[in-house]
Amino acid sequence: MPSAWTVRSITRAMLPVLVVLTAIELGSGLVLDTFEGTLLRYPSLLVLVPVTIGMAGNLGSILAARLSTAFHLGLLTFDPTDDQLAGNAVATVGLAVTVFPFVGAGAWLLQWLLSEPALAFGTVVLVALTSGVALAVLAVLVTLTATYAAYHFELDPDDVVIPVVTNVCDVLGVLVLFGAVRLFV
Amino acid sequence: MTIREVSVSAYREALPVLTLSAVGGLFAGVVLGGMEEELRVIPGLLVLVPALLATRGNVYGSLGARLGSGLHQGLVEPRFSVGDRRVNAAVAAALANGILISVLAAVMAYALLSVLARSVAPLSTLVAIALIAGVLSGLLLTAAVVGVVFVGYRRGVNPDTLAGPVVTTTGDVVGIATMLFAARLVLSLGVGGA
Secondary structure, eight states, X not given: OOXXXXXXXXXHHHHXXXXXXXXXXXXXXXXXXXXXXXXXXXXXXXXXXXXXXXXHHHHHHHHHHHHHHHXXXXXXXXOTTOHHHHHHHHHHHHHHHHHHHHHHHHHHHHHHHHSOOSSOHHHXXXXXXXXXXXXXXXXXXXXXXXXXXXXXXXXXXXXXXXXXXXXXXXHHHHHHHHHHHHHHO | OOHHHHHHHHHHHHHHHHHHHHHHHHHHHHHHHTTHHHHHHSTTHHHHHHHHHHXXXXXXXXXXXXXXXXXXXXXXXXXXXXXXXHHHHHHHHHHHHHHHHHHHHHHHHHHHHHXXXXXXXXXXXXXXXXXXXXHHHHHHHHHHHHHHHHHHHHTTOOHHHHHHHHHHHHHHHHHHHHHHHHHHHHHHTTOOOO
């Protein structure tokens, strides 16, 4: 894609998208504000915030990038039995199940090294794992919807899907963490 | 390929990057955990956390992608010089957008919390923190992205696979650490408090 390398043209392409994405992210900030009391009481949960947000966005963006490449190569059909679609969806859930228990354990351990943890080890791991699995499922749904919408409106999935999926998954990350905390803490 | 083959290869490809970013995210979390006091004293600061972190990823991730494409297309030379107009424009645009959007996020967060009648620190406090954090993280992440992409390219590593993980791991840590520094600076200057 030939693009002009001037401050003006880069800004014109980027700033409107950034404003919309920032508005979406402030939504997740508002959710954090709502359960700020709980987060400040249990700092192990505060430790989980950036990593949950980041992992949610990463799971979504990796899936989006892979589907977008498959789409460009003409390998993707929007059929639940499609091998690219189903295989990548299964991998996303598998990755969440693998990584999130370590994330929970790491958060508890780091908090334990730095100060007295207020929550049990099992609780923090359970919160992380539940959030992770729920997020993986949501990331698959969001990515499929966004990729299908890009395909339907004849947009290049590379330009649209990755930023949208990453930032929507960020917000979902906070919401799911909030849900898991309500459930288990 | 069967579903099983696709899922195994996707899993293997993504696991190292995800593990790396999990480690980065946990360190960012530790810094955020250490920010308890500032979050308590400056209502509205927590609202800014996701927006400022996402901005770091969006702006400097896109800088990395742009430099990577430029290197592949031969538009950019992997040399650290002050004379390259394209690199200068890309870096200037990233810094300008990153700082502008950080300040805008602070203004929008203040407006949102005021409308919802939730407690919020003065506008000047939030804007000052966003501005200082935006400038500092911008300089640090620009140096990290340009450095890693150029050095990686010269050593024969594809910048496309390098820029993403570098931005996701360093972006969160740098983003939160600069926010903490900015919050402490603003508080020590006596501007803070609700």
